[in-house]
Each structure stands twice: as structure tokens, then as C-alpha cells.
Amino acid sequence: MVDRTRHIADRYRLAECIGEGGMGRVWRARDEVLRRDVAVKEIIFPAEVSGDERRQAGARFLREARAAARLNHPAVVTVHDVIEHDGRPWIVMELIPGRSLADLMQADGPLPPRRVARIGVDVLAALTAAHKMGVVHRDVKPSNVLIHGDRVVLTDFGAAAIQSDPRLTSSGMLLGTPAYLAPERARGEAARAESDLWSLGATLYAAVEGHPPYDGDNPHAVLYALVTREPRSPVRAGPLAPVLMGLLHHDPSKRLGPQLAADALSRVAGILPPWKQSAASAVDEPVASPELTHPATVPSDSHHSRDVLSGNSGHSQAREIMTQDPLALAPLVLRGPASPENPQYSSHRPELPKRRLTPAKRERGDRIGFTLGFVALSLMFVAAPAMGIVLVNAPSHPWLWTVGPWITAAVYGIFVAGFVAVRMTIRRRRPKRAHNGR
Numbered sequence: 318m319v320d321r322t323r324h325i326a327d328r329y330r331l332a333e334c335i336g337e338g339g340m341g342r343v344w345r346a347r348d349e350v351l352r353r354d355v356a357v358k359e360i361i362f363p364a365e366v367s368g369d370e371r372r373q374a375g376a377r378f379l380r381e382a383r384a385a386a387r388l389n390h391p392a393v394v395t396v397h398d399v400i401e402h403d404g405r406p407w408i409v410m411e412l413i414p415g416r417s418l419a420d421l422m423q424a425d426g427p428l429p430p431r432r433v434a435r436i437g438v439d440v441l442a443a444l445t446a447a448h449k450m451g452v453v454h455r456d457v458k459p460s461n462v463l464i465h466g467d468r469v470v471l472t473d474f475g476a477a478a479i480q481s482d483p484r485l486t487s488s489g490m491l492l493g494t495p496a497y498l499a500p501e502r503a504r505g506e507a508a509r510a511e512s513d514l515w516s517l518g519a520t521l522y523a524a525v526e527g528h529p530p531y532d533g534d535n536p537h538a539v540l541y542a543l544v545t546r547e548p549r550s551p552v553r554a555g556p557l558a559p560v561l562m563g564l565l566h567h568d569p570s571k572r573l574g575p576q577l578a579a580d581a582l583s584r585v586a587g588i589l590p591p592w593k594q595s596a597a598s599a600v601d602e603p604v605a606s607p608e609l610t611h612p613a614t615v616p617s618d619s620h621h622s623r624d625v626l627s628g629n630s631g632h633s634q635a636r637e638i639m640t641q642d643p644l645a646l647a648p649l650v651l652r653g654p655a656s657p658e659n660p661q662y663s664s665h666r667p668e669l670p671k672r673r674l675t676p677a678k679r680e681r682g683d684r685i686g687f688t689l690g691f692v693a694l695s696l697m698f699v700a701a702p703a704m705g706i707v708l709v710n711a712p713s714h715p716w717l718w719t720v721g722p723w724i725t726a727a728v729y730g731i732f733v734a735g736f737v738a739v740r741m742t743i744r745r746r747r748p749k750r751a752h753n754g755r
Contacts, residue, residue: 358408385474392443394472415465427527430557434585439469457516458497495539496529511569518564
């Protein structure tokens with residue numbers, strides 16, 4: 318047990334244990350030099366490991382932890398320091414006040430597919446940044462994904478290197494959580510970038526389904542199922558299901574790649590993939606190319622209709638941005654102001670110029686419309702009632718069959734003449750208005 322009154326490396330004072338696993342525990346500590354709270358990971362070796370093996374594993378851990386410390390990504394927990402104290406390695410990290418994905422799953426149960434996809438986008442971005450620097454995480458699982466507000470952080474880089482060392486296993490069993498191990502690792506093969514992608518798929522599967530793709534009564538049953546059976550098809554994942562099954566492919570060479578996985582996860586989450594966001598933000602000035610002068614003139618790409626999981630990923634990023642959903646992506650690339658004076662940078666199709674009518678045409682149209690409306694209304698409310706009266710009284714007065722239509726026409730004519738006379742009188746007395754040119 319570590320004495321809490323002691324300082325680690327004469328600098329970090331341990332406060333309380335905030336997490337514990339098979340290979341060590343995490344402490345909340347105080348950096349006495351910079352006067353800030355940090356998280357300190359203490360590595361604890363199994364009792365069966367000899368002194369030489371501990372020294373070799375500790376040296377390996379320090380090398381990989383220092384490599385992880387070079388990672389500079391918002392979705393990767395910041396490593397402040399890597400030290401050796403009392404013959405054991407310690408790693409000093411940024412303290413994230415949020416909860417882990419495992420705690421969130423335990424409290425809320427299965428999460429909605431869209432939220433899980435959003436978490437997956439950030440974790441995948443962290444893994445992609447690590448893989449570009451040659452760092453393999455080896456232990457992606459819900460307890461290593463921290464969530465604080467809108468920020469998602471992947472933690473425990475470097476410490477997983479200890480867990481993957483076969484010399485640090487007990488009775489031939491691989492330490493860690495078997496449900497999130499890639500099949501090739503369960504078969505004894507070395508960890509690689511594709512192994513992290515499988516573990517990411519298993520983590521997202523557990524988040525949306527409420528359980529990992531392989532579970533059993535004991536680790537032996539889980540490992541046996543892992544290497545002999547395909548994962549169960551998800552039932553709650555909805556649009557996220559094809560992405561999960563692509564990441565959980567047993568063959569690493571056929572597993573869903575990082576770019577296609579980012580595209581698919583972003584589509585489910587309803588956001589742009591990280592690589593497209595960076596490509597769009599890299600363009601500082603508007604581009605005056607003829608293809609992008611007007612959003613409606615951007616040529617369509619027949620290859621874009623391919624499914625994200627089965628298409629060819631050989632297109633360049635520039636071609637993707639030029640051809641994929643042009644009406645939505647063109648404004649992001651151009652980054653120009655959207656205004657009527659600048660329609661080529663608008664996110665909407667520009668309005669066609671309105672056709673202006675001359676005053677004479679407008680007045681003639683008004684007269685025609687008024688005349689048609691008056692005729693229709695007068696026939697409905699004057700001629701029709703008069704003719705109805707004639708038809709009702711015609712059986713008792715036969716002469717109405719002959720005179721009735723003429724009476725109706727006379728009544729209608731008197732009404733129209735009176736209306737026209739009144740309207741002309743009003744027009745003569747009303748002063749004329751000057752046209753405003755519209």
C-alpha cells in the first residue's frame with residue numbers, strides 16, 4: 318500500500334484512490350510545483366513476476382509512455398510526466414473530472430446510437446493520431462473512455478503495454494478484459510492498429526447494446542467464443558450496426574479502415590468526419606475556381622452513391638470535398654460570406670431575378686381580374702337568385718316560362734349598370750396616383 322503522506326518524485330502528493338484495475342491503481346494527486354490536481358497511475362506487477370522481468374517491463378513501459386506523452390490531441394488524455402519511483406513506473410496525467418463510459422453505461426443502460434457514434438468519432442480520432450506516431454493503445458474499453466461534458470477522452474496510453482507483455486501473465490492467461498480483446502490477440506499474435514479498431518468496435522457495441530459482443534461465465538468461455546464464433550448481430554444499434562460489424566470482422570485485413578469508419582460514424586452522428594473538418598478549416602481564402610463559383614454548378618460524382626462500407630477509398634480528400642453533397646460542403650470549403658451581394662458564397666441556391674411589369678400591364682391585369690371576379694360574383698348572387706324565383710313561381714304562373722328569362726336578364730343588367738355607374742363616379746372623384754415605377 319502506498320503511503321499517502323509521501324511525495325512521488327518529491328513533487329506529487331497522493332490524495333485518494335479514484336480507480337483500480339488488474340495492473341495498478343489511479344490516484345488523485347497534487348502537483349506541489351505547479352499547484353494543480355493531477356491523476357497518477359501506479360503500476361503494480363503480479364507477485365509471480367521476477368525482479369528482472371519487472372525491470373524489463375518497467376523500461377518498456379517508460380519508453381511507450383514517453384511516446385504517448387508526445388501525442389497532442391484533444392481526445393487523448395494529456396501525459397504530464399513519466400517517472401520511476403521505488404523501482405516501479407508511474408505516469409502523471411491530466412485529471413479528467415468526468416465519468417468513464419463504463420460508469421455511464423452502468424448508470425443509464427444502453428445509450429442511443431447517435432450518442433454512441435459521436436463518442437466513437439472522438440475515440441477513433443484519438444486512435445488515428447496515436448497510430449500515426451506508431452503508438453498502439455492495446456486496451457481500448459469503456460473504462461478507458463472518459464466523458465466530461467461534450468469532451469470524450471481516451472486514457473491509459475502506455476500502461477496497456479505492460480498488460481500485453483506475455484511475461485506478466487499468470488498461469489498463461491492474458492491480463493485485461495477478454496471481451497474487448499481482438500481475436501488475433503487472443504490467438505497470441507502481436508497487437509497492431511487493427512487490433513485497436515476491433516476493441517473500439519467492441520466498446521461501441523457494448524455502449525449501444527448494453528453488453529459486449531462476447532460474454533460468458535468466465536474468461537475461458539469468452540476467449541473460446543472470441544476465436545471460434547462471429548459476434549452476435551446487434552439489435553439496438555439501428556444505423557450503427559453496419560459500422561460495428563465492419564469493425565468486428567475477424568480478419569484484420571478485411572476490418573473497416575479508420576477513414577471509412579470515421580465517415581460512417583460521422584454520418585450516424587450527423588456531423589462531418591474529422592478529416593473533412595480539418596480540410597475545410599485549412600482553406601482560409603475563397604477559391605475562385607469555375608467549378609465552385611456557384612454551388613449549383615458543382616459537378617456531381619456518380620461514384621458518391623456507393624455505400625460507405627463497400628466503396629473504394631482511393632479518392633483524394635480534395636475530390637471528396639468537391640463531389641460529396643456539394644450544396645452542403647461548398648460553403649464550408651469556400652468560407653465566404655453568404656449575402657445577396659455575394660451569391661456565389663451562399664449556402665442556398667441564388668434567387669432568380671424577378672420579372673418586373675410595366676404600369677400599363679399591371680393596370681390592364683388589374684382590370685381583367687376585377688371584371689372576371691365581378692361577373693362571377695354577380696351571377697352567383699344576383700342572376701341565380703332571380704332565376705330561382707322564376708322557377709319556383711312558374712308552375713302557378715305559366716307565363717313566367719316565357720317572360721322569366723327576360724326578367725332575370727333585366728334585373729342582372731340593371732345591377733351591372735348601376736354598379737358600373739357608381740364605380741366610374743368614384744374613380745372620377747378620386748385623385749390620380751403617380752406610378753412609382755414598379
